[in-house]
Amino acid sequence: VVGITGASGSIYGFRLIEKLANGEVRIGVVATRAGMRVSDEELGEGRLGELKKFPNVSFWENDDFEAPFMSGSNAPEAVIVAPCSMGTLSAIAHGSSGNLLERVADVALKERKRLILMVRETPLNLIHLENMVKAARAGAEMLPAMPAFYHRPASIDDMVNFVVGKTLSLLGVEHRLFKEWKGRTD
């Protein structure tokens, strides 16, 4: 399951789904209301909906409490929230499970499945930091949306691909989105 929240960086979720959709895996997408608003702003109106063209991608309403992966007996292998707002991080860290995305993250933690949170905010206050520690202690993996520069990105696409590539690497999915740093060769 890939969740898209109202943090800046909808492109990360979009690109991640595109890359995963080229494989054999089934992907459920849950976008929050704010996630859809920010995505319309950043990617263009309705762009997220383009992902429906992939036969293995299904979209779920965030208030749909009858989605199959809502229950521990049908837990997904991995839940990735990309990007993850501080609001959704807080809800996950506190187990409030007030919508489908928060609930499926909760299910991932309780069923010991992967939960990767691509958090994005700057600067971070103490509450944000403590919520990250809380979620990490419960088993979530923090993958902040932090592009690097050692691979000399020439475009925004290169920077997006770096962060999405890191996510795929963490999931054990092969990719060629950026060249790994091999140390100095001279």
Ligand SMILES: Cc1cc2nc3c(=O)[nH]c(=O)nc-3n(C[C@H](O)[C@H](O)[C@H](O)COP(=O)(O)O)c2cc1C
């Ligand atoms: C253009 C825009 C950019 C935003 N960027 C961030 C961000 O980077 N991180 C964050 O935590 N919230 C950000 N927000 C605020 C969240 O969208 C807001 O807190 C929202 O309630 C989060 O709800 P959600 O977690 O249900 O998606 C942004 C809002 C807007 C309109």
